[in-house]
Amino acid sequence: xxxxxRLHALPSRLLGLAALQADRxxxxxxxxxxARKWHYAVLATLVDDGPAGQARLxxxxxxxxxxxxxxxxxxxxAGHVDRVPDPTDRRRNVVSATAxxxxxxxxxxxxxxxxxxxxxxxxxxxxxxxxxxxxxxxTGASTSPGERG
Amino acid sequence: xxxxxRLHALPSRLLGLAALQADRxxxxxxxxxxARKWHYAVLATLVDDGPAGQARLxxxxxxxxxxxxxxxxxxxxAGHVDRVPDPTDRRRNVVSATAxxxxxxxxxxxxxxxxxxxxxxxxxxxxxxxxxxxxxxxTGASTSPGERG
DNA sequence: GACTAACGTTTGTCACACTAACGCTAGACT
DNA sequence: AGTCTAGCGTTAGTGTGACAAACGTTAGTC
Numbered sequence: 001x002x003x004x005x006r007l008h009a010l011p012s013r014l015l016g017l018a019a020l021q022a023d024r025x026x027x028x029x030x031x032x033x034x035a036r037k038w039h040y041a042v043l044a045t046l047v048d049d050g051p052a053g054q055a056r057l058x059x060x061x062x063x064x065x066x067x068x069x070x071x072x073x074x075x076x077x078a079g080h081v082d083r084v085p086d087p088t089d090r091r092r093n094v095v096s097a098t099a100x101x102x103x104x105x106x107x108x109x110x111x112x113x114x115x116x117x118x119x120x121x122x123x124x125x126x127x128x129x130x131x132x133x134x135x136x137x138x139t140g141a142s143t144s145p146g147e148r149g
Numbered sequence: 150x151x152x153x154x155r156l157h158a159l160p161s162r163l164l165g166l167a168a169l170q171a172d173r174x175x176x177x178x179x180x181x182x183x184a185r186k187w188h189y190a191v192l193a194t195l196v197d198d199g200p201a202g203q204a205r206l207x208x209x210x211x212x213x214x215x216x217x218x219x220x221x222x223x224x225x226x227a228g229h230v231d232r233v234p235d236p237t238d239r240r241r242n243v244v245s246a247t248a249x250x251x252x253x254x255x256x257x258x259x260x261x262x263x264x265x266x267x268x269x270x271x272x273x274x275x276x277x278x279x280x281x282x283x284x285x286x287x288t289g290a291s292t293s294p295g296e297r298g
Numbered sequence: 299g300a301c302t303a304a305c306g307t308t309t310g311t312c313a314c315a316c317t318a319a320c321g322c323t324a325g326a327c328t
Numbered sequence: 329a330g331t332c333t334a335g336c337g338t339t340a341g342t343g344t345g346a347c348a349a350a351c352g353t354t355a356g357t358c
Contacts, residue, residue, distance in 0.1 A: 005197055006193050006197055006258070007190055007193055007194065007197075007210070007211075008285075009281075010261065010265060011171070011265055011268060011269055011277070011280065011281055011284070012168075012171035012172070012174070012175050012261075012264065012265060012268055013190075014281060014284035014285065014288065015164065015167050015168040015171045015284060016168050016171060016172065017211075017284075017288045018164050018168070018284050018287050018288050019161075019164040019165050019167070019168030019169075020168075020315080021287070021288055022160070022161035022164045022165060023161070023165065023315095023344095024315095025161070026161050027344095036344080036345095037344095037345095038344095038345085041156055041162075044155050044156055045156065048154055048155055048156075053304095053305075053306090054305075054306060054307095055304075055305060055306080061156070062156075062166075063345095064345095064346070064347065064348090065305085065306070065307085066306090066307075066308080066309090066310095066347080066348080066349095067345075067346080067347090068306090069306070069307060069308085089304090089305085089354080089355070090305095090353080090354060090355085091304060091305040091306075091353070091354045091355065092304085092305060092306085092354090093305085093306075109155070112159065112161075115161065116159060116160055116161060119160060119161055119287075120160060120287070122286050122287055122289070123283065123286060123287060127283055127286065128160070130279060130283060131160065131280075131283045131284075131287070132158075132160055132163060134272065134276055134279060134280045134283065135160070135163035135164060135166075135167050135280075136157075136163065137271050137272060137276065138167050138170070138268075138269070138271055138272060138280070139163065139166045139167050139170055140271070169345095169346080172313095172346095173346095176313095185313075185314095186313095186314095187313095187314085202335095202336075202337090203336075203337060203338095204335075204336060204337080213314095213315070213316065213317090214336085214337070214338085215316080215317080215318095215337090215338075215339080215340090215341095216314075216315080216316085217337090218337070218338060218339085238323080238324070238335090238336085239322080239323060239324085239336095240322070240323045240324065240335060240336040240337075241323090241335085241336060241337085242336085242337075
């Protein structure tokens with residue numbers, strides 16, 4: 001076989017390929033909506049975990065605070081989130097999903113779930129569960145909530 | 150649990166996290182050498198598969214032809230590869246690893262292998278084999294040599 | 299009042315992914 | 329021999345994400 005046998009033996013390389021493929025598939029699924037993966041991730045975090053200050057939201061969703069600013073600007077402009085100063089601590093803005101944001105999330109979630117199906121099409125059900133378990137063990141994602149993505 | 154349960158359930162997200170972690174670990178392992186992952190990948194491809202034109206090398210290693218130009222410039226400047234025009238087809242340069250390049254690859258390979266150990270530390274031997282098999286099935290990496298990474 | 303730290307924002311750099319276009323070269327076809 | 333299509337390598341970009349440092353404002357502690 002060519003194409004550098006040793007590269008195909010590297011778990012880091014295989015993970016990179018798989019993640020790139022995943023990004024492509026999810027990116028294509030979202031492309032028609034104007035949303036990108038961090039829009040989805042931030043909105044999902046707000047809807048699942050409730051309103052939070054930006055630092056907390058960044059921590060929970062895994063985005064850098066500096067990158068969150070732009071994502072919130074776009075979600076806010078679209079009416080999907082609200083930001084209001086915390087009356088008890090004026091350093092902080094409290095971010096929450098709007099009703100329109102919750103509906104938007106439902107839409108994006110459908111697309112993202114369909115993308116997971118396409119991504120995982122080569123695997124059967126048992127293999128899919130195995131993959132998820134191994135990735136969780138590898139990243140500690142089930143034991144360290146708020147891990148960055 | 151917080152940190153968006155639904156994000157932790159997404160295979161694409163888990164793959165992204167795992168790949169990011171892999172990139173970090175490999176990047177750190179290579180950082181002291183001045184090499185980056187594409188330097189390693191291109192050099193490994195040349196040493197494993199032999200000399201090739203740039204288009205072929207790009208295909209085998211998975212890098213875009215336009216990005217290969219810069220990587221070869223750096224590898225060439227360091228004396229790790231040679232590029233000569235193909236006497237039989239003047240459209241093409243033939244790229245090969247130099248003796249210094251082969252030594253360099255051995256050095257980088259040691260670091261990259263050690264990085265795989267650190268990456269996979271949370272998994273036992275059987276789980277590591279399982280992960281590799283699942284990733285190969287997912288990406289078709291064992292059946293489509295030259296897949297991009 | 300001084301000090302340390304949190305919050306959000308700004309400003310950046312870097313690496314990677316990816317595409318289009320161009321000039322030169324090669325091969326096929328008429 | 330001329331025309332056409334395509335390959336090769338390069339240039340010139342854009343976009344996204346990852347990541348860090350610094351700053352002004354605010355808060356709590358001493």
